[in-house]
Amino acid sequence: MKTGIMIKTKNIIFAVDDDPFVLKFFKALFEEEYQVHIFTNGQEAYNHLDHLLPDIILSDIMMPLMNGFQFGKLLKNDERTKDIPLIYLSALDTATNISKCFDMGAVDYIMKPIDYNVVRARVNLHLSLSNLQKELSENNLLLQQERDKLEQRVEEKTATLREKDIQLIEMDRLVSTYTLAAGIAHEINTPLGIVKSGLFALKKGFQTLINAIQYWETIELPELIQTNYKTFSDNSQLDAHLRTIPGRFNRIERGIQRISNIVLQFQSFGRFETGSIASLDINQSIEETLSILFKTNSKNISINKSFSKLPTVECLSNDINQCLLQLLRNAKDAITDKGTITISTSYDESHEHILISIEDTGKGMSKETLRQAFHPFFTTKDIGEGTGLGLTITEKAVKSHGGSIKIDSEIEKGTNVMIRLPVHSGLAKTPDSKDIDTRGGGGVLWKGIDPRKLSMYYIGNRS
Numbered sequence: 001m002k003t004g005i006m007i008k009t010k011n012i013i014f015a016v017d018d019d020p021f022v023l024k025f026f027k028a029l030f031e032e033e034y035q036v037h038i039f040t041n042g043q044e045a046y047n048h049l050d051h052l053l054p055d056i057i058l059s060d061i062m063m064p065l066m067n068g069f070q071f072g073k074l075l076k077n078d079e080r081t082k083d084i085p086l087i088y089l090s091a092l093d094t095a096t097n098i099s100k101c102f103d104m105g106a107v108d109y110i111m112k113p114i115d116y117n118v119v120r121a122r123v124n125l126h127l128s129l130s131n132l133q134k135e136l137s138e139n140n141l142l143l144q145q146e147r148d149k150l151e152q153r154v155e156e157k158t159a160t161l162r163e164k165d166i167q168l169i170e171m172d173r174l175v176s177t178y179t180l181a182a183g184i185a186h187e188i189n190t191p192l193g194i195v196k197s198g199l200f201a202l203k204k205g206f207q208t209l210i211n212a213i214q215y216w217e218t219i220e221l222p223e224l225i226q227t228n229y230k231t232f233s234d235n236s237q238l239d240a241h242l243r244t245i246p247g248r249f250n251r252i253e254r255g256i257q258r259i260s261n262i263v264l265q266f267q268s269f270g271r272f273e274t275g276s277i278a279s280l281d282i283n284q285s286i287e288e289t290l291s292i293l294f295k296t297n298s299k300n301i302s303i304n305k306s307f308s309k310l311p312t313v314e315c316l317s318n319d320i321n322q323c324l325l326q327l328l329r330n331a332k333d334a335i336t337d338k339g340t341i342t343i344s345t346s347y348d349e350s351h352e353h354i355l356i357s358i359e360d361t362g363k364g365m366s367k368e369t370l371r372q373a374f375h376p377f378f379t380t381k382d383i384g385e386g387t388g389l390g391l392t393i394t395e396k397a398v399k400s401h402g403g404s405i406k407i408d409s410e411i412e413k414g415t416n417v418m419i420r421l422p423v424h425s426g427l428a429k430t431p432d433s434k435d436i437d438t439r440g441g442g443g444v445l446w447k448g449i450d451p452r453k454l455s456m457y458y459i460g461n462r463s
């Protein structure tokens with residue numbers, strides 16, 4: 001609604017007539033109450049509209065240069081003047097003439113000779129109608145603006161709710177996937193253990209058998225037996241089998257090792273690790289990870305290190321080492337044959353945060369890949385090359401330590417992964433005896449530890 005002081009200025013009347021007597025009459029009649037402007041024809045009045053817009057127009061019909069109807073047509077076709085009330089004055093009182101006046105968009109018609117009271121009453125009436133109309137339009141406009149604002153707020157609120165819904169669905173999906181992954185890992189682990197120990201025994205047994213055969217072959221035997229044995233050995237390609245058996249065992253072992261690695265990733269993805277909390281020297285961890293990862297450097301990758309002096313980080317060391325391994329492996333994988341990996345560490349003393357940046361000059365990620373990079377099982381790597389869990393595990397571990405991870409990447413240029421890790425993550429160290437509170441019926445509680453947090457680290461530990 002409008003506020004403030006309204007300064008009431010006089011309403012403006014344009015009176016248009018070729019009869020100077022009529023114009024004089026209007027001037028005398030309205031001058032006290034209104035600002036009256038007089039014109040002798042339509043053209044003159046129309047030209048004046050560039051300087052001043054009236055609140056009401058009184059116009060004669062029969063005039064030289066531009067008659068009242070031509071003038072009216074111009075007024076109604078002009079955006080500035082189409083809503084200004086127009087009253088025609090004429091001595092032509094035929095029905096056709098009067099109806100033409102209204103067809104032209106006039107609000108009224110006054111017959112000449114002009115009656116003082118009639119013209120005054122009609123001008124006042126149309127002015128107040130027009131003012132009411134204007135007020136209505138302004139209020140409508142305000143109303144429309146308020147409605148627009150309200151609609152926008154509803155839209156914003158709906159969008160936020162939708163976003164929250166999506167997050168909830170996503171979280172639900174993640175929790176199901178975590179549970180499924182941990183479940184699968186657990187189910188695979190038991191038979192995998194049987195296969196591993198079975199293979200170990202089998203390998204040992206086969207070696208004994210091979211030894212026995214080789215021993216048998218060194219012994220002098222009667223010729224008939226030797227001939228029969230040779231025929232049997234040739235027919236069954238015994239030599240070839242004996243030669244290939246060790247290689248086959250090795251391949252089976254590598255396959256089993258790969259399954260073990262995947263199961264391990266499933267487990268750390270599906271639950272919080274039960275590993276111990278320790279003080280970790282991040283620079284040293286990076287060095288160790290690099291030495292494992294670049295034991296063989298078949299690609300031409302140079303490593304730049306820019307390490308700052310860092311305080312140790314209190315963390316689940318297995319988890320954080322796993323993150324470093326995943327990120328450095330991704331950087332290595334991203335470089336096709338030649339490139340650089342730059343690893344920097346620094347300390348943000350004011351927040352007590354450690355910053356780790358791993359930058360590679362590899363193939364980078366498209367926007368679409370970057371969008372999905374943290375999703376579980378998302379991989380662009382060939383079958384057998386990637387599980388799509390590296391970044392998921394990393395994000396989960398970093399966040400559980402109260403840290404954050406951010407990736408900048410540009411296709412064909414490279415990728416920069418930045419991690420922020422609090423020095424004191426709020427996780428507790430393996431308890432010393434003085435930290436153990438044995439009160440409460442034999443249960444062991446760690447002093448100063450939020451039991452809800454503690455249980456979080458052990459969720460899903462089903463073994």
Ligand SMILES: Nc1ncnc2c1ncn2[C@@H]1O[C@H](COP(=O)(O)OP(=O)(O)O)[C@@H](O)[C@H]1O
Pocket residue numbers: 326330331334360362363364365369373374378379380381385386387388389390391392414415
């Ligand atoms: N440094 C990187 N450069 C380019 N792409 C990367 C990088 N790190 C991750 N990605 C992309 O993100 C995907 C998911 O990574 P990750 O979760 O570690 O799974 P994986 O390495 O098993 O594919 C990768 O397949 C790859 O497309």
Ligand SMILES: [Mg+2]
Pocket residue numbers: 326329330386388389390391
């Ligand atoms: Mg990876």
